[in-house]
Amino acid sequence: MVSGLTFSLFKSNLALSFPIQVATLSDSDEASQCDKGQTMHKRYLSLAIAILVSGHIQAGDFAVTVGALHNTADTNISMGVPALGAQLKLDGESDLDLAKKRYSPYVKLEYQIDNKHSVFLDWHALHRRTQAQFSSAPVNVLDRQVEVGVNVDLALDIDIARVGYAYTFLTTDKLRLDAMAGLHVMTIKSQGGIDARVAVDGQESVSVAGKAKKNNTMPLPNVGVRASYQLTPKLAVKSHLQAFMVSTRLYDGHLLDFNLGAQYQVTDALSVNAAYNHYGISVDYGDSLLDANIKMSFSGPMLSLQYGF
Known part of the structure; x- marks a missing residue:
């Protein structure tokens, strides 16, 4: 039976x-x-x-966010030789004519394991290229006019990814606070060529050309906090702050990642996000032979759509 x-x-x-x-x-x-x-x-x-x-099975929520940022970039490099008192300062946007303002894509994936634990991955990029010409004023050397010129063709691609874990340590009817830990992975790809020439009395006498390609990846650990405050059933204010600092005998550096914005829930699954983002990194190196400082920052508004599954 x-x-x-x-x-x-x-x-x-x-x-x-x-x-x-x-x-x-x-x-x-x-x-x-x-x-x-x-x-x-x-x-x-x-x-x-x-x-x-x-048995009762509760699957975690999976959310995908896709959007774009309007970045304002600031890149500064300085190098010096303490023994000689020589110092070279270079502004990437002014001196190399790298684009100061540029749109860049943004993608984020987040999986809510349960009501307290989640993991996330996001990525945004800033790819820039410049073609610039520099020339010196003519200089009189032994009754001859000497002029130096340089052509620069440079591509500088910066990709920044965040991989992290978030733990909710405070929840009320309107407020939610998460502690975060993870990695910022910055990949810098540069390639291009430099042509230098020396002209005497208007006639080119020396010409030098060179090309180079270099990739660098910097994984930086970080800790931070993020918050969400529900203003209305459909509108919330959200923010996150992540930071990292390191100091050794030769190196000093810090990283700061800040976001502040609003989220409007269009449907149960779809929401619209508008936010302001700031990302900055600074590295100092110094010994008896060489000191150097590199500062890069990207700031600007972001608009994105988030869909939950």
Whole structure:
């Protein structure tokens, strides 16, 4: 004889029913010990399946955010030789004519494991290219006019990714605070060429050309906090702050990642985000032979769409 049982599996507001067929012994089966053993095995198997299926399963929420940033970039490099008192300062936007303002894509993936734990990954990029010409004023050397010129063709691509974990340590009806820890991974790809020439009395006498390509990846650990405050059922203010500092005998550096914005819930799954972002990094190096400082920052508004699954 076969009896039917129904077990329900709940996810969010959906209820799915699964009929589980449980085989039981009939009077004719009891005469056979072999058939009885096989039937008992089926009963235990059906019971195990029923327990697994009928348990409450709550899957984590998965959200995808896609948008764009309007970055204002600031890049400064300085190098010096203390023993000689020589110092070279270079502004990437003014001296190399790198684009100061530029749109860049933004993508974020976040998985909410449960009501307290989540993991996330986001990425944005700033890719710039410049073609610039520099020339000196003519200089009189031994009654001859000497002029130096340089052509620069440079591509500078910066990609920044965040990989992290967030833990919710405070929750109220309107406020939510998370502690975060993870990595900022910055990849800098530079390639290009420099042509230098020296002209004497208007006639080119020396010409030098060179090309170079270099990739650098810097993974930097960081800690931070993020907050969300619900103004209305559909509108929330959100922010995050992450930082990292390191100091050694030769190196000093810091990283700052800040975001402040608003999120409007269009539907249960879709929301619109508008925010202001700032990302800055500074590295100082110094010894008796060489000192150097590199500062880069990217700031600006961001608009994005978030969809939850």
